[in-house]
Amino acid sequence: MTTAVREAPHHNTVTCVKHYGCKRIECVERVRAYQKAWRHNRATQPPFVDAEPVRKHLELLADAGIGPRRVSTLTGLAVETIAGFTRPYNCGGGRRFGRKRKVRPVVAAKILALDPDTITPGVTDATGSRRRIQALNAAGWTKPALAQRLPAGSRPLHTLHQQTHLYARTADAIADLYDALKDQRPEEHGVHPTSAHRARLRAQRNNWPTIRYWADLMDVIDDLHFEPQYGVTRRQIVAQDAHWLMAEGGLDRFTAAERLGVHKSYLDHAFREFPEYALETAA
Structure with missing residues (x-):
């Protein structure tokens, strides 16, 4: 873990404090006001x-x-x-x-x-649906096996990685399918063991978060601003956070390392291992 805090996507709800650790005074006050109103409603209205x-x-x-x-x-x-x-x-x-x-x-x-x-059914962001399908792939569920369990008329799953949005009814169907299959072994439901093994290997190569990873993060699985840290090493996190501090905050490499609570040599090593995060100004 590092001491850097990722910037919240916005500061107009309690999300920035709850999920991103925002310390802005106005945001903390907003949370306090929300909690105060919640306690007032609980005390003055029938509880259930x-x-x-x-x-x-x-x-x-x-x-x-x-x-x-x-x-x-x-x-x-x-x-x-x-x-x-x-x-x-x-x-x-x-x-x-x-x-x-x-x-x-x-x-x-x-x-x-x-x-x-x-109300029109409308469309919704595809991030949560994509993450659910990837997690099921990581468990051995192949895309053909998943597609045949979705309602007729759903968009093909092999194009899901290219979509930014999809029909809300399709997203709901994928969420229902995820809930139905997340505790099931695909080999016990018609998926050939070889196919299940290949699906798991593909998920590993792509570093897709698993069902177990998302188990305690279901409240943010649909949040496109939430960045899963599945399979990410501490050194990679340091390189990512240092890149952000240097690019957005204008810090030099020594100051960025100090802010992250690591030695500059550790940050140098992180940048060598993950050069895509190193900046020209980082020397």
Whole structure:
């Protein structure tokens, strides 16, 4: 680990503090205000209401082609929160729960306010879908085996790496497929052992994060600004962070090393091993 903190993609929500360790005064104050409002709502509103009306409304939205990912975009709620109303869900640390039976009023209000007659299914960013397919490949699931388990009309998986966006209903189908297969061995479900082995080798060559890696990071798997550190060595992280400090902060090599808590010779070695991060001004 280094002492460098990656720059958050924006500073208008609590994300920069929660996931990127932002220390800006205005951002910390925003989080405090959010927490204060949350505590106030919890103290003044009924803590929970029945989740059944929300579940039925989500089913109505799904029939109109508006899946959890699209609902997440429209309401600002996490995809996992929405999906938990219609299927069992994970809560990190290996904990698994059944479908939600209770819901906070503010969450229910956001979902129930959606009118399927005025919403188009739309498209969504392809980052999360691509990461899910790659993780399943790393587990031995081949693309043909995955494609035949997706609904008819879904875009071919072999073009997914070229797409920046895809239909929200396709992204939802891939997320559902991921949840269904992540604990299954492909060899026990019709995938030939040789094909599964080749899929795993390809994933290793491309350094694709595994299902185990994403298990505790499901809240950021769809975040295109989140940079997975799977298989990345400490020396590579130092080279990346030093490159950022020098390019964006104007630091020299000695000062960048000091900021990262390493000796300059360590940084020199990191740049030699990963020359793509070295700068002309780094000498």
